[in-house]
Amino acid sequence: MDFFEHQEAARKKTKLLIFYFVLAVILIVTALNLIAYFALSGFSASQGGNEALSLSQWPQQPGFFFTSGAALGLIGLGSLFRWFQLRGGGKSLARMVGAREVLPDSNDRLERRLINVVEEMSIASGMPVPTLYVMDEEEAINAFVAGQESSDTIMVVTRGALEQLSRQELQGVVAHEFSHIFNGDMKINVRLISVLAGILILGQAGYYVMRSLRYSGSRSNSKDSGNLIAVVMIVGISMYIIGSIGLFFGRMIKAAVSRQREFLADASAVQYARDNQGLAGAFIKIAQQSSLLESRYAEETSHMCIAEPIKLNFSSLATHPPIDKRLDAIMPDWQDFQHQQLNKAKRKAERSADEQARREKAKQKKGFEAFGGEGVLAGMGGLIETVGSPTTLHLHAANALLLAMPEVLRTAAHNHHASSHAMYLVFALLVSDNGQVEESVLNLIAEKYGESSKEEVLKLASHMTSNKRYLRLAILDMAIPSIRRLSKTERKNFLSLLKELIHMDKQVSQFEYILYSLVRKSLTPANASSKIYIKRFSKAQTEIQLILSAVVHASQNSEAEKQQLFNTLIVSFSDKKMELLPNNFEAESFHKSLLVLNKLTPLLKKALLNAFEEAIQADGIAQVEEIELFRAICEFLDCPLPRILENYSQDVANKIHGSKH
Template identity: 35%
Template sequence: MNFFEQQDRARRNSGRLLILMVLAVLSLITLTSLALGVVWQLFGQSHSSLWLASDGAIGLLPSWRLVGVVSLAVIAVVLLGSVYKSLQLSRGGQAVAERLGGRLINLAPQSLEEQRLLNVVEEMALASGTPVPPVYVLDDAGINAFAAGLTPQDAVIGITRGAISLLSREELQGVIAHEFSHIFHGDMRLNTRLVAVLHGILLLGLIGGFLLRGSSRASSRSSRNNSAAAIIAVGGTLWLLGYAGTFFGSLIKAAVSRQREFLADASAVQFTRNPQGIAGALQKIGGNLYGSQLRAGHAAEFSHMYFAAGISRALDGMLATHPPLDERIRRVTPEWDGRYPHVASLSLVPADASADQRAVAQGWDQALAAGFSPASATAAIASIGEPSAAHLQQAHQLLDELHPALRQAAHHGSGAQALLYGLLLAPVAGLREQQMQLLQPLLNADLMSHLQALEQPLRQLPGNQRLTLLDLAMPALKQLGTEQAATLCAVMARLIRADGKVELLEWTLLRIVERNLAPSRRLSGHFHLLELADEVQVLLSFLARAGSILPEQAQAALAQAAVELPYTGLNLLPAAQCDLKALEAALKRLNQLQPLQKPRLLKAMARCIEHDGRIEVAEAELLRAVADLLDCPLPPLLNTTSAAQVG
């Protein structure tokens, strides 16, 4: 099952989850109404009605008025609890990581182990075509990790101190690949919704517990207080029903989570081409004194998000959010003998970071990449959400070839901002000086100093590494405050307009930065390609004109693209009707395509840029940038050498 099928399945699972949760709330309303009706009658209230059973016995039922009041109260409590938790988690994965006590390491790794982890995450991100996520370390001796967020733009990776200290580099790769699978396949958003809905149901139990504690103190002061006894009964009912609802909600959560873990394990093996990596990590969890347990106070709240079980439960079989370790291991390595290795305590394990102590001061290649074969675009689209070992190897190579000064700057706030400004500087000396003069009064001395130091390495930057550099800088940029981020985008916009025209590369850089620093809520994809024919025509006309000199060539490129679409007769639009403003409006609509419709559009884009038998670096960069704006993490196109190694 590919990336787009998984996205579609995640969307359908979200719908089923909503139905199950609605049924759970309706059940709570029914049970609460019946239970409170009995409590009301027992304490002398008159809000219940009599009914006569077949055997002549007289029973009690709550009146419709009571049912209505209770129903509204239960719905209000569940909704308010869910909305409150949703607002808490609206910052995405950062909110989850901070709630678990994580510490961000992207800007300042404090050890070789943390630097090794950062290198692995960066390689995985670049190989899969996604921005580098912020990485948080949790000070726990257990071996565990998680991916959290609402969208790939606000996703974070969290990992425990035990994992980075006890796992080898290939085992760490397996764990991180597993977490990236959750990002690709829409699991994070589903997991976050589960947290919010379950909190709403749990709130009933919390209110019941509060009433019990308050009424117990009141009744101890006045043993004849009948109202206190009634409050105790109401509180006990709410407590019992609230936690019963949470129990059944947890059953739903566990059932959904277990299946997603098997998929993520398989994806990790496919990504790294090394089943021993993730299998070794799972085996070390079994042999570790602390297992995969987390000590954070809120660990249970996010139990379904972890790489392995983060908490232990009394009813672990029924409520287990993860399959048994031995079952997961045997699925990826059937030959496993069933024995777990002995893992030394955390303090006795030396840091294994030698694999990352690589010298990157190599001879610098100042030439642009020669281009890509047409097949590389099709292969990249087929690898969306399922990057290969060749993509990982190419990402490793790109990082090694990146100028040390640029890579260092990408991990610091001022340096990352300076990189963005530097990428927008014109290659022509006179215009570049004009842009620097424009920046002088807008930037502080620290930023100007960084920009001047990076100017020469940026001028030598190969064309196929510009998006790589932007991906590396993203975690540092995400640490900017709201006002700083707005200033950054405003200055970028002024810099772009300095020469009186907007280049395609400049526009794509600004749009990618904007949507990562201020990610908007993703709209549910429900449009078919047939419904967005006008937007498709704008996008493909723009691509055809961007890669062709003559109108005849652009029309030929458009005809090639139409082969992949459910309609024919696409005509090349005039340049004025497919400019950057029209493209931006079209992409906003096209991002609402159904998941299974997006691969057809991407394949049409690939045919459009490959119609002349060759894909230039600028065309490949444009394809990846547009795919990013469509929420499709396109891996970098493989060069000829990497493609040959895969074959």
């Protein structure tokens, strides 16, 4: 299965989750009614009732409606409360579990290593850089990702993972978590927390009922009140027991949803890095030490973690396969590898931080040109097949991109201080687009953020020369986590100014649209409402015509070749004659068309993106501008496109692999 098939499967799995939830609710309500029936029947008999109530008559009694209504109300309120608590997406969940955000400009050595690994994977895979968090109080090794959309994705790792894993092992863990994003698991996992909260609340309600009645019995002397308290106590105990049944169903649902997804994520992580030793090494350390979390939310988030965070008596209810089974799947000879690692640890101490820093500094001198420079962007070669599936070449080339980036730009991207904020980097990308810096643009920036901001933007723009255009989107990706730290008001003001700067010349260029739309998408909260899918191309013919025309015009073909190419490609999406639209980029209509196409089912998106790729490949040259346009299209279709293309020359590939040794 490729990325699009996994997305389609995830869409269907959401329906399966709803089915499991409804089934669990029906069984819980039925069990509560049975207990209420027998409890009230026993109470009636103790009071000398003449006529026993049959079970078949119970659904017509007020007690049935009260019991069912109370149960459904509690379940609904529990799910609604947790959904409301997590409506802010990944960051809300991070706050709930008490994780601390990792600042983009952190000076902590272990946190810097995590940032570098995640940035490499993000650039290689085409995913926005997630906001990083650390659970400082957790010494066990674990990690998870969460979020509703790519714009609010977070990655949480424990302090134990940072301190106990090597860089290679940490990269394996990060690749595993990214695969959950690619495979559509992230959104399902967050929804599952809200769903299960309603099922689990019955047990909590039963506990509070019993606790509130603990002292009531000693103060009640009458027989009637004593019997009533006994009945309520029985109901409370029953709710607690049924809450445990709810916990059982909850774990069954999580196991059904997540166990196979973990095997898939393991395999995908190995595929991305072409390295099974990193993830295998992490699993071996988890088996030797622990993945159990102290957090009181460990039960609710157990299905999201890379390894089982809670202790279970029955392995059949585990949300994760056993570690040894996962190791067998990715490395059949893992026991020999484990023995080798132990011997290696005895023979050689871990390199010091100073040695690592010197080695990285020497490596930076080689720069991106050592790997082929812009020649890396020369070919496309089955690009759609890499959506959601970055290869080892993507990872190495992403690292090369980071090394090619001037240090002043890398520092600015991680900066969230007022004097040199990462948002100045976005302004620098804007003003350096056409090679000429407009004084009026700089003056408006200075008016909003002070005279020093003007100087900072000019300094950053001076490093964005025409031969570094291939770095533009990588620079933007690195800056987004710092910009996300702006308050809601600051974000609004920043986006408003960026839009005003773009419209100063009364027109919006293709790159200006790409820049603004990607920034806005990354900073705008995700819409939690359900998407209504478009299942036929005939429902989006006009939008396909507009986007395909823009992609065709971005190529270096002649006008006649463009017309012929468009005619060849459009027939797959329309049964009527459609013309190539004029080469006149109109940002608003382009954006509206993308929003419509985002409603296509995953498999329809794949066919459409294949056509766009064919249009770009037609002239045999993939220009930076074409790649940026394609990246923006993929971003709005929620299809992560690797920034670095897969079709390296053999010479470039050898250089990349040679740099590792």
